Amino acid sequence: xxxxxxRPARSLPAxxxxxxxxxxxxxxxxxxxxxxxxxxxxVTVHRGSVPVTTELPGRTSAYLVAQVRARxxxxxxxxxxxEGSEVRAGQRLYQIDPAPYQALLNSATASLQKAQANLAxxxxxxxxxxxxxxxxxxxxxxxxxxxxxxGQAAADVATGQASIRTAQINLGYTxxxxxxTGRIGVSQVTQGAYVQASAATLMATVQQIDPxxxxxxxxxxxxxxxxxxxxxxRLKLSGPNQAKVTLFLEDxxxxxxxxxxxxxxxxxxxxxxxxxVRAIFPNxxxxxxxxxxxxxxxxxxxxxxxxxxxxxxxxxxxTGQATALVVGPDNKxxxxxxxxxxxxGNQWIVEKGLDDGDRVIVAGVQKVQPGSxxxxxxxxxxxxxxxxxxxxxxxxxxxxxxxxxxxxALVARAK
Numbered sequence: 514x515x516x517x518x519x520r521p522a523r524s525l526p527a528x529x530x531x532x533x534x535x536x537x538x539x540x541x542x543x544x545x546x547x548x549x550x551x552x553x554x555x556v557t558v559h560r561g562s563v564p565v566t567t568e569l570p571g572r573t574s575a576y577l578v579a580q581v582r583a584r585x586x587x588x589x590x591x592x593x594x595x596e597g598s599e600v601r602a603g604q605r606l607y608q609i610d611p612a613p614y615q616a617l618l619n620s621a622t623a624s625l626q627k628a629q630a631n632l633a634x635x636x637x638x639x640x641x642x643x644x645x646x647x648x649x650x651x652x653x654x655x656x657x658x659x660x661x662x663x664g665q666a667a668a669d670v671a672t673g674q675a676s677i678r679t680a681q682i683n684l685g686y687t688x689x690x691x692x693x694t695g696r697i698g699v700s701q702v703t704q705g706a707y708v709q710a711s712a713a714t715l716m717a718t719v720q721q722i723d724p725x726x727x728x729x730x731x732x733x734x735x736x737x738x739x740x741x742x743x744x745x746x747r748l749k750l751s752g753p754n755q756a757k758v759t760l761f762l763e764d765x766x767x768x769x770x771x772x773x774x775x776x777x778x779x780x781x782x783x784x785x786x787x788x789x790v791r792a793i794f795p796n797x798x799x800x801x802x803x804x805x806x807x808x809x810x811x812x813x814x815x816x817x818x819x820x821x822x823x824x825x826x827x828x829x830x831x832t833g834q835a836t837a838l839v840v841g842p843d844n845k846x847x848x849x850x851x852x853x854x855x856x857x858g859n860q861w862i863v864e865k866g867l868d869d870g871d872r873v874i875v876a877g878v879q880k881v882q883p884g885s886x887x888x889x890x891x892x893x894x895x896x897x898x899x900x901x902x903x904x905x906x907x908x909x910x911x912x913x914x915x916x917x918x919x920x921x922a923l924v925a926r927a928k
Contacts, residue, residue: 551885553877554892555840556823560869563819563857567811569790571729575720575803576793579693581606582715583708584686585614589716596699600691600719607689607716609708614687618680625673632666639663686710695721696799725801727760727772729790729809733781736788740777758792759810762800770795774811820867821860826875827851837867838874838881840889846874848883 587609594606639659646656691697698718708714760768772794781788792809794801801807827837835851851866867873874881875892 550844550888551877551880552888552890553840553874553881555872555889556826556875556892557870557872558820558822558863558867560818560820562817563821563862564812565819565855565862566857567731567735567855568808569729569731569811570806570808571727571790573801573803573805573807574726574728575695575722576724576726577693577695577721579691579695579719580715581689581691581717581719582713583609583689584710585609585683586709586711587611587613587687587707589702589704589706589708592700592704594697594700594717596697598697600695600697602691602694604691605688606691606697607702609687609689611684611687614680614684618677618684621673621676621680625670625677628666628669628673632663632670635659635663635666689716691719693719693721695719720803722799722801722803723796724793725796725803726775727758727792727794727801727807727809729792730785730787731777731790733786733788736777736781736790743777757812758794759812760794760801761808761810763806768794768800768807772809819854819857820863820869821857822851822863822867822873823860823875824856826873827853827861828878835861835866838878838883839867840872840874840887844886844889846881846883846885846887 589607590610591608592606593608594600594604600606639656639662642651642656642659645651646653696719698720700717701715702708708716758772758774760770760772762768772792775791775793778789778791790811792811822837827835830836835853837849837851839847839849841847849866849871851861852864854862854864856862872889874887874889877887881887
């Protein structure tokens with residue numbers, strides 16, 4: 514302590530002098546105090562078993578679609594169904610005026626009868642000429658002409674039979690039948706409308722929606738990984754261990770039926786860089802209608818050596834690469850580049866970039882920079898689950914799923 518601190522002036526009251534002396538001593542020591550390290554919340558990650566899922570957007574499409582079109586020309590006399598109802602395969606939907614086609618059938622039948630009569634006459638003549646030619650009663654030329662006439666008559670019979678068959682087919686087309694069993698939509702023609710076979714007039718559309726297809730959109734990179742999983746046997750498309758597909762409707766509710774994967778398209782859309790993955794779902798109550806927007810979660814299996822990190826602890830650099838800030842043993846911050854597999858609840862599944870026991874910063878990221886010294890405090894499950902996360906873009910993995918309850922936010926800490 515210096516002389517100012519040791520000898521207060523006698524002219525001042527003792528209490529005031531003591532106060533000033535303490536303030537002067539305290540102020541003299543302030544510049545020598547060191548700044549404290551910022552505090553951050555961390556989650557210690559560990560390896561464990563995690564279900565591997567992929568969530569993809571998509572739309573539903575009918576299992577079978579049949580466009581009912583006119584196959585003959587004529588006037589529509591009658592419609593035999595209610596719009597939006599269920600129809601059976603072979604059920605009559607429309608009646609086109611059959612009178613012209615019935616007349617054509619009658620004409621073809623008469624022509625066939627005439628040809629058959631001519632064939633009988635020429636056949637008898639050819640047989641007689643054969644005997645006479647053997648006895649030299651007629652010339653060989655006459656016999657040849659008789660045989661030729663018989664052949665022409667036989668051809669006329671065949672032509673008549675074909676004409677009758679054509680007329681029967683066209684007459685049958687006047688009764689417009691449903692080609693499949695399903696639900697029929699809006700009638701495109703009304704009673705009295707004129708339809709044409711040459712224009713293939715659309716009359717109605719029938720769709721089978723039980724079962725129903727779900728066509729999912731997947732990035733080509735993810736599709737490549739999916740095909741590798743199928744080839745390696747980690748993902749089954751058939752059999753008792755086939756991949757399960759869970760569907761979520763437009764309002765966020767889960768569809769009660771479970772689906773199965775069918776195939777992955779081999780063509781990549783050049784505009785979007787995506788491929789189509791098709792799944793099939795039972796639809797006995799017609800809850801799913803063609804064209805609905807849905808999200809499907811594909812359960813690919815279980816990763817027995819996965820590391821889970823809360824989504825709030827993962828950010829992305831300008832190139833879209835996933836990164837995380839990790840507190841090392843010396844309490845200094847380092848940046849780790851991550852390779853993500855997918856999501857489990859509200860956590861990322863990390864394939865590469867983290868080791869068992871690493872401490873990932875989940876709160877206070879804005880206070881620190883790589884290389885800075887920090888005070889790490891273990892985050893509580895409620896804190897990690899309630900911290901909002903910003904939208905992520907450029908993620909090299911499946912689409913992030915909806916957040917789960919807070920109780921599952923720190924599954925990665927379980928040893």
